[in-house]
Amino acid sequence: MKVGILDILTTPSSSWAETAYNGVLTKQYACITPQAIAVWCRQLGHRTHYATYHGTGDPKRLLSNDLDLVFIGAYTQASALAYALAKLYRREGTRTVIGGPHAKAFPRDCLRFFDIAVGECDKALIADILKGIFGPGTIVSSRKPFDDVPTIEERMPEIRASAFFRQRHPFRLTTIPVLASMGCPYACNFCVDWNNPYRLLPTERLAADLRYASAHLPGVMLGYQDPNFAVKFDQVLDVMESLPQGRRNPYIMETSLTILRSDRVMRLRDTHCVAVAPGVESWSEYSNKAGVGRTTGLEKVDRVVEHLALLHEFVPYLQANFMFGLDVDEGDQPIALTKEFMSRTPFVWPVVNIPHPFGGTPLFDRYLNESRILTSMPFAFYYSPHLVTRLKNYTPPVFYQKLIDVFSHFTSAAMLRRRLATTDRGAVRAIHIVRTLVKRKRIRAFQRLLHMLNTNRQFRAFHEGESSSLPEFYQQAYDRMLGPYASLISRAERSPLLERAPVDDGGDVGASRTSLADSAPAPPRARASLVAGRTE
Numbered sequence: 001m002k003v004g005i006l007d008i009l010t011t012p013s014s015s016w017a018e019t020a021y022n023g024v025l026t027k028q029y030a031c032i033t034p035q036a037i038a039v040w041c042r043q044l045g046h047r048t049h050y051a052t053y054h055g056t057g058d059p060k061r062l063l064s065n066d067l068d069l070v071f072i073g074a075y076t077q078a079s080a081l082a083y084a085l086a087k088l089y090r091r092e093g094t095r096t097v098i099g100g101p102h103a104k105a106f107p108r109d110c111l112r113f114f115d116i117a118v119g120e121c122d123k124a125l126i127a128d129i130l131k132g133i134f135g136p137g138t139i140v141s142s143r144k145p146f147d148d149v150p151t152i153e154e155r156m157p158e159i160r161a162s163a164f165f166r167q168r169h170p171f172r173l174t175t176i177p178v179l180a181s182m183g184c185p186y187a188c189n190f191c192v193d194w195n196n197p198y199r200l201l202p203t204e205r206l207a208a209d210l211r212y213a214s215a216h217l218p219g220v221m222l223g224y225q226d227p228n229f230a231v232k233f234d235q236v237l238d239v240m241e242s243l244p245q246g247r248r249n250p251y252i253m254e255t256s257l258t259i260l261r262s263d264r265v266m267r268l269r270d271t272h273c274v275a276v277a278p279g280v281e282s283w284s285e286y287s288n289k290a291g292v293g294r295t296t297g298l299e300k301v302d303r304v305v306e307h308l309a310l311l312h313e314f315v316p317y318l319q320a321n322f323m324f325g326l327d328v329d330e331g332d333q334p335i336a337l338t339k340e341f342m343s344r345t346p347f348v349w350p351v352v353n354i355p356h357p358f359g360g361t362p363l364f365d366r367y368l369n370e371s372r373i374l375t376s377m378p379f380a381f382y383y384s385p386h387l388v389t390r391l392k393n394y395t396p397p398v399f400y401q402k403l404i405d406v407f408s409h410f411t412s413a414a415m416l417r418r419r420l421a422t423t424d425r426g427a428v429r430a431i432h433i434v435r436t437l438v439k440r441k442r443i444r445a446f447q448r449l450l451h452m453l454n455t456n457r458q459f460r461a462f463h464e465g466e467s468s469s470l471p472e473f474y475q476q477a478y479d480r481m482l483g484p485y486a487s488l489i490s491r492a493e494r495s496p497l498l499e500r501a502p503v504d505d506g507g508d509v510g511a512s513r514t515s516l517a518d519s520a521p522a523p524p525r526a527r528a529s530l531v532a533g534r535t536e
């Protein structure tokens with residue numbers, strides 16, 4: 001069979017700056033699962049076409065025509081584009097399959113456009129899909145996430161296609177996706193990994209990847225896509241240290257502060273860790289994973305600042321992830337504390353996210369129960385700067401005003417000067433400058449939305465839950481997002497199918513896979529990515 005695999009990394013770029021940014025940086029964040037699927041399809045004897053879409057050109061032209069089956073991987077943010085492409089492929093008689101974070105969060109909505117929606121997958125499930133075992137309108141999932149991640153060596157055709165310069169050789173920013181583990185021991189209610197148990201993947205496979213990268217791709221960055229890297233810290237770091245110093249590839253990862261205890265940070269430097277992105281989230285909740293016990297408020301700020309200052313001595317690039325707009329956030333204090341933190345840590349890039357209710361999370365269930373989700377807001381707007389729910393303690397204008405306040409603080413010229421003074425590494429300085437410019441653009445987006453709320457009664461009524469009619473502002477934004485594909489998705493089709501996913505009762509114990517037409521696949525990840533532009 002002729003099988004296509006398309007990994008949609010972002011929405012179409014809307015400016016030259018975004019085109020450049022996506023073409024250089026976003027391009028480097030291809031997901032490992034579509035690459036694994038491409039390898040499995042090849043091993044199963046099919047002709048495989050793999051590509052990533054990073055916001056430039058016509059995504060339909062990235063794969064060859066006359067495919068028998070296409071797998072499309074997408075984040076919820078890119079769901080509109082995935083749906084439009086599904087329509088085009090269906091017209092050509094190609095079977096359409098969607099996987100990735102959006103399919104896991106909202107599988108039933110996907111089935112309005114795709115033949116099959118996939119939750120977790122493994123090689124056996126992919127083989128069954130290719131054999132045509134599942135009919136149109138089916139949600140399928142393997143019993144658990146796959147263990148047998150194809151190695152870097154096996155994925156080289158896909159790595160070349162997604163991350164190399166002109167598909168020929170790596171360049172300074174090339175980043176290769178790797179996995180050491182799945183799942184997470186914590187249960188943050190907004191996170192799609194909240195009930196995905198932590199599992200360390202076979203360490204021999206990781207060791208093989210590290211040896212291959214060291215010998216054939218020296219100096220090339222490895223990007224760990226683990227939800228929470230090195231929960232089994234010693235086991236993972238032992239594997240890394242099995243290579244001699246000087247032959248270890250640089251790597252980046254996301255993890256919890258509680259894992260990065262002071263007695264471990266030297267090992268990060270020695271194994272060539274160059275960037276870490278811990279989630280702090282809030283000054284009044286999620287303290288357990290920050291390693292500060294039950295501490296909250298200013299005392300938590302003090303302890304997190306101290307911890308990150310220590311980390312900064314050993315890891316050149318740090319990012320801290322926050323959420324603003326949680327139900328625990330109230331009044332001026334959350335923003336005041338976050339600004340205090342930012343002022344004291346110019347060496348840390350802060351990411352401030354808006355909580356979005358991704359299907360399969362406790363947050364989604366609560367918002368749905370409390371009728372706080374804006375029901376006609378298309379899934380394609382489930383990312384910052386957009387607000388898709390009614391917040392407990394802030395009106396929409398007050399919320400946006402506070403976001404403008406905190407973003408203006410950390411993107412100010414004074415803060416940028418202080419940030420640049422914290423490092424003499426050219427690459428880190430360049431990233432700080434680019435990210436500051438991108439976030440200044442985000443402030444303009446917040447200001448536009450605030451202006452609409454203050455001047456357009458229908459827009460305000462929509463955000464306050466008094467009207468369910470999607471404002472023309474969002475219809476036009478949706479049209480712009482899809483460009484020439486906009487007419488493929490009618491206005492009626494843009495309203496999402498919002499429903500709580502029923503609980504998977506497990507089906508036949510021992511089966512290697514299960515068809516879940518009436519049950520829920522495990523949820524995906526929706527945390528702030530270390531790369532700007534995904535969920536940030």
Ligand code: SF4
Binds near residue numbers: 192194228
């Ligand atoms: S946000 Fe991070 S720590 Fe919390 S459940 Fe998700 S992966 Fe785990």
